[in-house]
Amino acid sequence: MDREQALLLVKPQLTEHRYQHTLGVMETAIRLAEKYGADTKKAELAAIFHDYAKFRPKDEMKQIIEEQNMPPILLEYNSELWHAPVGAYLAEIEAGIKDEEVLDAIRYHTSGRVGMTLLDKVIYLADYIEPGRHFPGVEEVRKMAEEDLDRALIQSMKNTIQFLMKKNQPVFPDTFNAYNSIVTNTGG
Amino acid sequence: MDREQALLLVKPQLTEHRYQHTLGVMETAIRLAEKYGADTKKAELAAIFHDYAKFRPKDEMKQIIEEQNMPPILLEYNSELWHAPVGAYLAEIEAGIKDEEVLDAIRYHTSGRVGMTLLDKVIYLADYIEPGRHFPGVEEVRKMAEEDLDRALIQSMKNTIQFLMKKNQPVFPDTFNAYNSIVTNTGG
Numbered sequence: 001m002d003r004e005q006a007l008l009l010v011k012p013q014l015t016e017h018r019y020q021h022t023l024g025v026m027e028t029a030i031r032l033a034e035k036y037g038a039d040t041k042k043a044e045l046a047a048i049f050h051d052y053a054k055f056r057p058k059d060e061m062k063q064i065i066e067e068q069n070m071p072p073i074l075l076e077y078n079s080e081l082w083h084a085p086v087g088a089y090l091a092e093i094e095a096g097i098k099d100e101e102v103l104d105a106i107r108y109h110t111s112g113r114v115g116m117t118l119l120d121k122v123i124y125l126a127d128y129i130e131p132g133r134h135f136p137g138v139e140e141v142r143k144m145a146e147e148d149l150d151r152a153l154i155q156s157m158k159n160t161i162q163f164l165m166k167k168n169q170p171v172f173p174d175t176f177n178a179y180n181s182i183v184t185n186t187g188g
Numbered sequence: 189m190d191r192e193q194a195l196l197l198v199k200p201q202l203t204e205h206r207y208q209h210t211l212g213v214m215e216t217a218i219r220l221a222e223k224y225g226a227d228t229k230k231a232e233l234a235a236i237f238h239d240y241a242k243f244r245p246k247d248e249m250k251q252i253i254e255e256q257n258m259p260p261i262l263l264e265y266n267s268e269l270w271h272a273p274v275g276a277y278l279a280e281i282e283a284g285i286k287d288e289e290v291l292d293a294i295r296y297h298t299s300g301r302v303g304m305t306l307l308d309k310v311i312y313l314a315d316y317i318e319p320g321r322h323f324p325g326v327e328e329v330r331k332m333a334e335e336d337l338d339r340a341l342i343q344s345m346k347n348t349i350q351f352l353m354k355k356n357q358p359v360f361p362d363t364f365n366a367y368n369s370i371v372t373n374t375g376g
Contacts, residue, residue, distance in 0.1 A: 076372075158353045165346045170368040173361075180358040 024130030046105035053087035084110040112178030212318030234293035241275035272298040300366030
């Protein structure tokens with residue numbers, strides 16, 4: 001699937017604002033992929049589809065999580081997390097994407113996971129730093145992403161965990177585990 | 189075992205500084221137990237023994253963790269965590285403490301755990317706020333502990349997680365899980 005086809009499939013699923021965000025993630029992901037040696041075509045495809053399920057009704061997402069035997073713990077945490085694994089599923093069955101690396105990068109783009117692949121990291125970070133993002137700390141992570149992908153990833157995860165803790169919200173275990181995994185593997 | 193006997197058993201295991209800390213934890217734990225309706229005698233005993241294993245050699249602690257089939261994941265994390273479960277074990281076999289509630293409060297006083305008992309919370313928090321403690325954020329938690337035990341506990345856990353994240357250190361899963369458990373149960 002080329003870029004035009006992919007964008008044509010995704011656009012009707014998104015608001016205009018979210019479509020612009022998707023274009024920002026796409027450009028950022030391609031740039032990060034080039035810089036750090038990931039597959040740019042896979043990065044492009046995963047970026048375009050990363051929010052494919054963002055606006056599905058909660059009921060539909062819940063049903064898919066249950067019927068497709070996704071981790072039931074998802075349903076105990078913020079529904080903001082659901083669109084990522086549901087999006088990977090729908091990108092496969094509705095858009096015919098079969099590449100497991102691409103599907104994983106979509107699946108884990110919100111939570112992260114233990115042992116993230118280079119492509120997972122590129123999509124996670126592109127989603128965090130694309131030019132349309134404006135929130136405290138994003139500029140620091142943008143600068144880090146120019147120097148060190150893992151350092152930028154760690155910082156973005158720390159920001160996310162702190163943001164949730166400030167609101168006294170629980171943190172999805174995959175996110176904690178991803179943080180632990182990456183600080184341990186990069187030597188802390 | 190009364191207070192005098194317990195202190196006589198613990199004192200030779202500790203430095204003078206750590207013994208003074210233990211007395212601070214004891215007084216604070218009794219006060220919190222009275223305030224929130226925990227068993228003051230159990231709080232006293234758990235507080236006195238909470239750091240019983242603090243100065244055991246790492247090799248000895250490692251051996252006990254392995255031989256007593258404690259969670260092997262402990263060995264992957266900071267050895268500062270080891271003295272808590274090892275202390276619970278030694279308080280039982282060396283000092284004859286059999287009360288499981290007291291032993292659990294010792295066992296989880298550093299990491300916390302999912303579903304902390306009232307006594308667990310009292311000891312965890314007393315260790316954090318006793319008068320000899322001086323670090324950023326402790327005064328805020330001391331004040332919270334006068335009003336709301338769970339709120340103070342959440343804040344102390346957040347501080348601990350933030351402290352570790354600032355140093356790019358991994359966070360022991362029990363601590364993350366304890367945080368998630370308590371913010372979920374107190375309604376966020």
